[in-house]
Amino acid sequence: MVAFLRLAARRIAMLPVMILGITLMVFVVMQFSPTDPAYNALGEGASAKAREAFAEEHGLNDPLFVRYFRFLGDLLHLDLGSTVPPSTPVADRITTAFPLTFQLTLFSLVLAVVFAVVFGVIGAVWRDRWPDQVVRVVSMAGVAIPSFWLGVLLIQQFALNTPLFPTGGYTNPADSFTGWLHTMTLPAVSIALAVSASLARLVRTSLVAELERDYVRTARGNGLPEGVVLRSALRNALVNPLTVLGIKVGYMLSGAVVIEAIFDLPGMGKLILEGVTGNDTALVQGTVLTIAVTFLVVNVLVDLLYLLVNPRIRTV
Known part of the structure; x- marks a missing residue:
């Protein structure tokens, strides 16, 4: 039973590490999406200046690692973002x-x-x-x-x-x-x-x-x-x-x-x-x-x- 508890503890201890790896993989893959979040949020009629202002306001121009750590912070609060308009969590x-x-x-x-x-x-x-x-x-x-x-x-x-x-x-x-x-x-x-x-x-x-x-x-x-x-x-x-x-x-x-x-x-x-x-x-x-x-x-x-x-x- 001691051996079982030791092996079980190892499996459970590795779970947060594996979840962190999954979040990194999913986040990085989604960064290669050709979709422009500013375009989706503001609509087809938005000007380039408006889209640039939106990107700056929401940190879309920040380095990748900065956006990833911000993404992790949101996950800790169970915040996965919002859908395109009409916006819902x-x-x-x-x-x-x-x-x-x-x-x-x-x-x-x-x-x-x-x-x-x-x-x-x-x-x-x-x-x-x-x-x-x-x-x-x-x-x-x-x-x-x-x-x-x-x-x-x-x-x-x-x-x-x-x-x-x-x-x-x-x-x-x-x-x-x-x-x-x-x-x-x-x-x-x-x-x-x-x-x-x-x-x-x-x-x-x-x-x-x-x-x-x-x-x-x-x-x-x-x-x-x-x-x-x-x-x-x-x-x-x-x-x-x-x-x-x-x-x-x-x-x-x-x-x-x-x-x-x-x-x-x-x-x-x-x-x-x-x-x-x-x-x-x-x-x-x-x-x-x-x-x-x-x-x-x-x-x-x-x-x-x-x-x-x-x-x-x-x-x-």
Whole structure:
């Protein structure tokens, strides 16, 4: 346990450093944007003199490092700037949009893990037989199909041809959980399929290796029920797939941005699209930074979970 606490402390201590690196990367990249903040704020009819005065007033002519430290100071006060006129705080827009993206990502993650465990166990238990072959084919197809294309197919089949789900829109779960589930199922499945397909292959491989270990043969030789043996082996086999779960969550976050645009969901994806089409640098910078920091925090949490469930780490 002491070793676990020491390793966990290292992971947590590195988090502020990594967040600082992300802020620097996002800020520097956004400085290469051809968009002129003065032009966006003052409009097309603004003169060159007015734009220059705006740039001077807001410190846009200051050196890069000065603007970066001013940006960090604003971040400490949760100030991400304002959108182009009509001006609204970017933080307020993100506060409204981020919960939906988080809900979609979490729902997709739950579906992906359930599908991966079910199909991974089927493939391992019926190894090299027809159920295993079906799981392999489905897994390869799931990895190969882009999530946005799958989303379009799901809309066509289950929203247009067979109207079981809506083509888009969002229902707040506080208003109606059934309505929320109705609107989020197709987007979540679109994101979860590729993740569950790749995770299922990892679960199958890990479980096959676990079922060949000595303790499994000993348990079977002692007459333990197959279900008990399988549950014990599966618990140990899930340790390895857990190591890639953080990366998969990052994939889901990025996939949610695209899927939200397809299903007309007012999440972070819609904000990024609005910022890009409207040349709103502050909005794009704020949403990208929020997604990147979320991805980083989730990866650290997954690392801590891996340290917690891995017996070999706990006994170091």
